[in-house]
Amino acid sequence: MDLVFGWRTAVLSVAAAVLLPLAAALSTSLRNRLAARTLAALLVVMTGVFVPWLIGFAGFYDRWWWLTFAPFANALFVPPLLWLHARALTDRRWPRGGWRHLLPGAVQFTYQTIAFLLPLPLKRRWAEMSFSAGDMLLAVLLAISFAVYGTWTLRRLRLYRHALAQERSDDARFATAWLARTATVFPLLALVWAGHLLVDAVTPLGYAGLMPLYVAIAGFALYLGISGWRYLVLPFPTLDQLRIAAAPPPPTRDWHAQGRVWAARTREAGWYREEALTLRQLAGRLGSNESYVSRALNEGLGIGFSDFINSLRCEEVAALLAAGDGRGLLEIALETGFASKASFNRAFQRRYGQSPSAYRASHRT
Structure with a gap:
């Protein structure tokens, strides 16, 4: 079967062509280093989420079926990485044991890798049995993850913005632009993402029906990356520095x-x-x-x-x-x-x- 590079593949390819170099540049940042590297990891993960659709629209899976289960998309990394990015930005460090929050994503990646390495006949049978139930389970887990980490992120940002307002007269440089918009867009992405996956698990939408979801994911990733590149050069004060000792x-x-x-x-x-x-x-x-x-x-x-x-x-x-x-x-x-x-x-x-x-x-x- 011939490959077809249509407008859907073109749109997602342009997003990936911007996101991956941006992630590489953020990973070398010297200021707000941990926050920048966490954001770089998040951009790579979000790019991976829509890569299967990028190559799927072009016909890669129809021509090379063995690509099924290739571990590109690991959506369970996204909510904790965004929360860890907020923590790294406000504290210059992850919370103690922060890596444990990435375990669900690591389990998803391991499962996909094992399934990808199965012999082709066994892989075909497993795909027929697991795709529908797997999509439903992923939708539920994503909805829970977005709800939990979204709440934690919003609480953290409100605390940080309040501390900024008490300590600095230029607090708008650090809070009202980048952090407030990020906190606003996060639940919107959760609603779109989990909602599409739940609907698709019950009534398959197909490649074309899921296109708005992956355009939204690519757009959110571009917003995060460009905003991060713009604002992470600022000397963000840490929350500890902003706390006022009670006398x-x-x-x-x-x-x-x-x-x-x-x-x-x-x-x-x-x-x-x-x-x-x-x-x-x-x-x-x-x-x-x-x-x-x-x-x-x-x-x-x-x-x-x-x-x-x-x-x-x-x-x-x-x-x-x-x-x-x-x-x-x-x-x-x-x-x-x-x-x-x-x-x-x-x-x-x-x-x-x-x-x-x-x-x-x-x-x-």
Whole structure:
């Protein structure tokens, strides 16, 4: 039988041609090394998941039936690898015994390898008996794995983002772009993936019917890889570095009054204009410690560190716009300490209930 390289094979081939070199480049990264290598492994695994369909659409299995059970696709590695990537990014290490979470994927790979090495007559009989039940079992295990590891990943990212907001004024660089989007896309992929496999196990969809699933898997892998390449060059602080040692405050301390004093000093000195200002740096300039400054902001003023600093930046921007400053909004935002226009727009909208451009227009009127 002749091989046919149609549009389905072309689409998946392009994805693989991008993902594999990207994984190789990530594996050599010197910054956030473990997170980058875990992500590289995840990209290789996700590429392997759609390789059978890539070559299947071209007719490889029809021409060379002995390729059946070739251990390309090991989907049970995907959920734990994404969770381990999140842990490596927030801790610079896997949890103790983290490799054990890869055992289900290793079992799947071992099973496929053994079945692949069977003599052809025995392989044919085993394929006829096992394919339907095997697909159903894989769908159930994937659904459970996605649910468990998805929940763990989301909890980890929420904890990390909360710690960032308490410690750094540029927290959006590390949390709101890459990590939040990853946490949002993860359950969507789980829904599409497990849902397709369950339907296919009951009513076979065939190659064409499963194409949307594997396009979704390839697209998610490309998103992860490109985002990782873009963001993993940043010096991600670890969760341990962000944790604030709890120091018991004096029982008579008025945190509201202290917060107002420190807010006034911060505003007057203009420290908020420093793009990467951290809670530790601000506490040092106020002659205090991180725990006290954190309590003064959270308990005294009812605001987190990141929102406090961004609020001061927004106040300066608003004052300049009200005074008729004609410079571009981005130039003003960068001057007052914002790292990007996106983070500036979000903070200003939250502070004043309208966009910076609308605020400027209203004061011109």
